[in-house]
Amino acid sequence: MRRWTAAVAVGGALALGLTGCGLPAGVDGKLTNSWQPIPEPTPFVPPAEVCHSGDFAETAYLSSYSPVDCTAPHRTETVHVGAFGAAVAEAAEPPAQGSAEIRGAYAECDTKASEYVGGDWRSGRLWIGVAVPSPAAWEGGARWFRCDMTELTNVEDNGGTASRTASLRDALAEPSPLHLTCYAVRNDSNGAIDTMPAEQCDKPHNAEFAGVWQAPDIPFPTQDRDWAQFHAECRKIIGRYAGVPLDDNLQFRTGVISLPGGATEWAAGNRGVRCYLWLNERNVSRSLKGAGTDGLPIQYE
Template sequence: MRRVVTALVTVMLAAGCTGTPSDGADGDLTDDWAPLPAPAAYQPAAHACHARLLQTASATDERPVDCGQVHVGEAFHLGTAPDAEVPPAEGTAGARAAYRECSQAAVDFVGGPWRTARLAVHVVWPTAKGWSGGARWFRCDLTQTDLDGYGRSGRTGTLEGELTRPSPLRLGCFAPTVDGGTVTEMRPVPCGRKHRAEFAGLWQAPDVSYADLEAGVARSAAGCRSVIARFAALPDDADMQYRSGWISYNPTRSEWLAGERRVRCFVYFAERSLTRSLKDAGPSVLPVD
């Protein structure tokens, strides 16, 4: 009996191998599957908050967080990178073009000139692996920063529309700490309280080397004195040096290589304290001493 069952199974298996396929099948199981699509290159979200600032980003190292939680950077724009073998290197035309696009988009995002606030623009590129896989984007991030551009502050809440309303990030009046001619701290205070420094505006530095910018104290002094004269409604002449002092903050080296040329200028007094803004103050408030 066991032999009969075995024989029947053998016949049935043989029939399965030699029979004609039904329902129009051709019997070839390898030619009816559509090819798998090529994996898509990673592309980040155009708007998201991040716990840290990155130079490059991929799907594995992104750490987006809710903007209501503490974060360091906020992505606000996604641009299209040039098609090249490698991402643009720091200081190249492609990298500068990306920074310029991010800078312009930041004005719209925050609702005002971000350079007059404690904000910085940061460009994020795909990783080398992502680039070789076809990623051609750059991401624009905003971060809350110190005046020197090096200290990044964690914050909660989006920066969208930040400068359309009163904001503590706007540059105003400050209580500076100066040690041997070097400003070690600029503590923001309301202009109605005692202060010795006030943001006067931006000076556009010439396109020189970064070392030349840092060494060109006389040039920065002349540039900022002109900014202060316009701000305080003063004659922009040789007597400006006797009306007030000045403090300037240059871009960081990375910002300079990216094409940033703004210098932040502040009117400054070593000993005199004020309890008002010097906007349009005129010669009677700032006489030649």
Template structure:
């Protein structure tokens, strides 16, 4: 028994004092890298989403492949100016973000989103996300009707969509009108009989949104000038006797974000055309 105990003690001492295994230095603490600090979530471009809202809670961030049915697509992620809270609608920070998204949209789409059935929306982190250090805004693009209220689901990316011919480009339409309200603008090829056509954009002045919506005289004058240039007509008081007009204002959210472009359309209550009225001239559109 004494001999066994002595032998065991010798073996233990030899194990503790021997050289470390090959490939190690015997120090168990010096080779562990420090853990990186946790970073706030930041979205990425090229992702599509099944819904679109003004804020994006992290718990609801479930992007889908753009080949699947979706409502919006993220094409740019920006960094806002430093602020203690999420920029409110109409604030300088919110307007700067919308301007950046609007400019980036042209590069992404291959053309102006304002001349297509497309809408741009800024998506912000939630208040909780902002408090946790999130400092980003998402630029999303979506197909939409002319009043900007209805989002349309689609499959496929919108990247380069407006670089060439596209069914989303504003062209010729057959409107349905109830009194002085346009209820539907149904797009049709310009070679088919139609009563309206997109003529261009009019930049509204810096007035309140209520003032823009309440009166038509300002929009009528602005759009008649746009139509005159589009159809190669004299821009004078006779324009009101040559064509009618339809205008679509920015949404209230867009207006608060600084958007001032109004979409203008040539319109006839009963007369139809089977051609574009671009550069049509007084011979096609006489004073009546």
């Protein structure tokens, strides 16, 4: 009886089909011809304008990616995310630090970082680095690079990273404690510069930040003749800052401190050299910006 009932049910279904019972509107009875193809998986690309609680790392792993709100304590901030060009796309692994590809990425980060903070980032206690995807992410198609910025406690004495609770967006657009200003340079027993802690410009000091020289693509200085070029170019920066003639007497008006980043940063593409006027043993209690020849007189002894 159960088999007969089932047969009747099937027969009834066939009868309905034969009597012309139509399909619902929009249904053509073909199961697969309207399916959209499954899209290719896309690799994760980190966003910009987010902060991270940890220190900068050259390789960014998705497993450790845990951004925090920039009002929470953090040590780095992503100010820009770029993409490597087609020439890099076929590489089997991420570009190595110091490679031409990283130098190109650094140049983009350099420009974008200054735009982000509202002024030349080297005029503040700031540092930038280029982070690349992990080898696994690269194999999965990731071709981005991340421009991360860190506040330093002191750029002159190789200071450490500072913890922040605010974004660096437009941090240098207005006068800020981040800006480099005046310094009390201290010499060692041999007369060489030992330390140069920051000092308020209305307090006794003997050095002042004057600006940045963008060096050409030359080797990192290791010998006196290399440094001579750096000092000569920084003296020009100082002369314009103080408003004194850029003549042969400039060397008798002020000493100079030329501070590029370290050799590793230089290899990565950082060609910015911070330039400071230096009065050696003579102290002043005001800024020498625009001070002219009265502010930087020729020192005959």
